[in-house]
Amino acid sequence: MTTLFSSLRPLLCAAVLAAPLLAVGQAKPTTKAISPDLFGIFFEDINYAADGGLYGELVQNRSFEYTPSDHGGWHPLTSWDYLHEGYAMGRVSVESAAPLHANNPHYVQLRVENPLQKGLGLKNAGFDGIALKAGENYDFSVWARVKSGTAMPLLVQLRDKKDKVLAETTLSAQAAGWQQYRATFALTAADPEASLVVLATGKGVVDLDMISLFPQKTFHNRPNGLRADLAQVIGDLQPKFVRFPGGCLAHGDGLDNLYDWKKTVGPVEQRVAQRNIWNYHQTAGLGYFEYFQFCEDIGAKPLPVVAAGVSCQNSGGTWKIGGTGQQCVPLADMAAYTQDVVDLVEYANGPATSTWGAKRAAAGHPAPFNLEYIGIGNEDKITPEFEERFKIIYAAVRAKYPKVKVIGTVGPSPKGEDYDKGWAIASQLNVPLVDEHYYEKPKWFLTNNRRYDTYDRTKPKVYLGEYASWGNTLFNAIAEAAYMTSLERNGDVVQLASYAPLLAKEGHTQWNPDLIYFTNSTVVPTVNYYVQQLFGQNQGTDYVSGVVTPPSGAIADTTVAASCVRDAKTGDVILKLVNASATAQPFQVDLAGFKGLNRTATRTTFMGDKDAKNTFASPRTVMPQVTAYKATRQFAYTAQPYSLTVIRLRGKR
Template identity: 90%
Template structure:
């Protein structure tokens, strides 16, 4: 079969589109090439996905930059408690004169008049506590500046939730200018709700900033890295690409809140923190360099999305009276903004001798990241202002980087005015791909299984950038699985697809449903996650029609769905059989036209009660189960109710 693939990859049988599930034996299997990057992931800092989540930092508000604009009632000392044990005398204040860096304008000043042995200082409880693991090492650092002329001793402690000291280290702040001080703790015991304490134990005045506690054990042991268990669960999806930094986060809540990639690279103390559109704060500790590095670590392509010169149309809560709506960068400033986009591509792909390539190299990555995709805009309202600015950015990128796969946008819904206008604009400009978004009920996914069958193959291709059914039950997941078979079937026009949102922290969600829920110590993949994982781990290079036939009398769009793909690299053939009904359904499989297969296969079944879900109380309620399976060249397979079955047959070598 391997020698047959080149000719099969060039075939596109019209019958495949008209009747996706052909009766076995009606026609010889026909194959068409599908996107090698079909299933990936969408990352946005929503639901505390970054700070307090994937990003490894344990200290909340480490640079004292929280403000009421981030969240009602917040201020620079949010998440910090002032400690003055015993009879210690002094004060704490937030200052901004001569800061560590202009991008990081606030710091804390401790003025110690009399320490009375115990001293005074600050305690940070992290993001719902700091989860420490027994025996693991944690790197502490802070920047300090002594204002009194004499050295100021600093006592740094890890405490448990009852305020018992677990470990402590003494440092001495001596410099009259800003200087970084470091130490390493080893956690003596597991503590899910630890805190960090910094006490000045000598008389004097000392300024503190960028107080950090970071686990040494991060994903791939990267400095300033990612929480390993959460990152690994994402990596286990085997995504072919990672979209970042969002979503609505990308184009922001007004022009001053647009995500500026340049403000997220370089030393962390020089990055620009800002208000998160989802009503909290983003430190930019997880910035563009870390995104690119994570993509490389998990073998996924990077897909950054930049604003199209306009802010979110919902800026200022425009659905409410007094909202500001979509704002546009002034045309006089668009040349500079467009250059920022070009600089991003240079940062990713330029040689280490180039201006922005050198900045990437300085961060520790001399080699290019080999960026192939860049998105311009995110589900924007297609106004005249948007169109004018999109054209300017697209023309500049296409002229300088003609091979770059630019992704346009067609609004937030699967139809409507913005959808139609976006597609028209993309067609006029011959944009390579457009970004479709939709969140719908499970029934929608079942009844729209043929959505892409009739798309014009000559028009721009599709990136299904955000989609999900409204819920985290098994029925939701199975409905999504049925729809994903249609994405494989139409993998020649749907080039990329990603479920959204990806992450949600317990007690801090702005959006449901999500793919992965977590708290400081536990990660709970949803049932939807396992569908994405099964498709991600079983992607193919070619869709093969004429292999699977539906049950007699079944309505393929509402009860069952199936796909057959082949991986040209291994010769493996993968069948995905979906039954979204309450009764078992028999599928007919005919593999006789596919040569070079080992019938000793593996079968993974994902099934359970229709309303079953994985929760923090029962994280493993529904799990895929894999076992050996003996296939035949022709066989009937009875799919269980509410199930996804994946049968993988190995190519002979």
């Protein structure tokens, strides 16, 4: 690295401040307010992030709604095995007459001709097995309807991977109409690849739907809640906001696949499942209510993104041939579509007496969710049709809710036609923020550290909604850290930033890199995760220039970066020093302009081999190390190769 960029040594480092650095010993650093919401997270249901991931449901295809359009070869009984124990006789079929709800049209019918004591039924192994923990309780539920006879006994079992029964209970379905039946299992033995079995053990006909198994210990013990360990790792990032439900997922693969928030709220058995643009299935069990609730649980602001009246330009796989598959909501239907967007704000912020606020209250949250941001569009092709529909939605939201900050879109790249057109529209309309996206090599992040230094401060602000440096090595993470110091330095124009994507399940990954990898029982934060966490846990309200001086003769735009922020709530001063080179680099620090600092600081170092990674086999290869550090009024600090150092000094408000 040093040899490669030796010709650039006379230039200034990319991390130098937008204003000239003050000399060491100067007592009065300059400050500017930066966004209090700068670092957050972006959640998209990609890589099985929701069903089989963050969403706590352990049964796959619980309502028999899988179809071949979800994934090649899938059908309503995918992930279910038909069991006829012993010599039981009968059959199983998928039916749709008089379903549990019109939005949930399929169910399974068990016709038992002769149970021969053991019965017949279904077995589900969840998403690559059901991970059960000893000492934990699990809640089972099923909707059932007896079609023949007065009652149907149901034997419900949890079995290990060798088919040994771990726990069982018996229920009696008695109603001629749909009714929900519940049971709780207390597990004394663990098994990472268990299965759920439901057997009808009497003669007759019974219909079953919404067969569900949840751990009682969900995140914050929420019913229909989230997987606790995975949600906690996300919460540990201390994000200031959560963007959801996705990027491409939001505007979907064609108009019939747009993400409709109204179909994801209310009782889960009444929600509308649909094909996932990433080639699997969405139950909508993790819906808008759960997203808002999760934001509240981790202390983050919600940032929902809705389609701008157009589908993804890559709809129908047109990205493969370079064409545009963008489909548009007919103008005759735009009033209704726009009302859906306006209703979303009411659902989040309206009083419990309002139409949609009442639906939020009925779900268990009478108080508003205090929505401040809403995104309209995602990486869209900026066509005349897009522009026309964006303007309609934007005008309606601004007219009804002028305090809500609308975020526009400028395409999928850091430059180009869509970027230029998107910015022109945003500037013309004075849209509060625009959503920039880019995935680039580490060198790009190191050589573009000054990207936002020259942005026009009078134009719309920036939400860097998706970015990553194409890899999960330490060098990738350190390059991202260097770039994040520039986001702090330009925190007056960059209001929000989020790495993407957030989650990826082993064996079900459509996109790499990702921030957190997981299996049913293991969570592996990447090295990139720890960089995001260190910035998230050490955010400031003000950027302070003139505190850190990079090493003299440092390689320009390539290897070193630094920032200093102050948290007005605590008075703490936080230094971030980044060295992306193969050799140690000295930084000069001048704290003379601060009063009341406790010079016994906390130092967190994150460093290692350039190519080091955290993996399932070695999940803790590179971890932050926290030690005490004695700072002086002015001091030199030598940053080790491929390192991020965070020095936090306690101060006064």
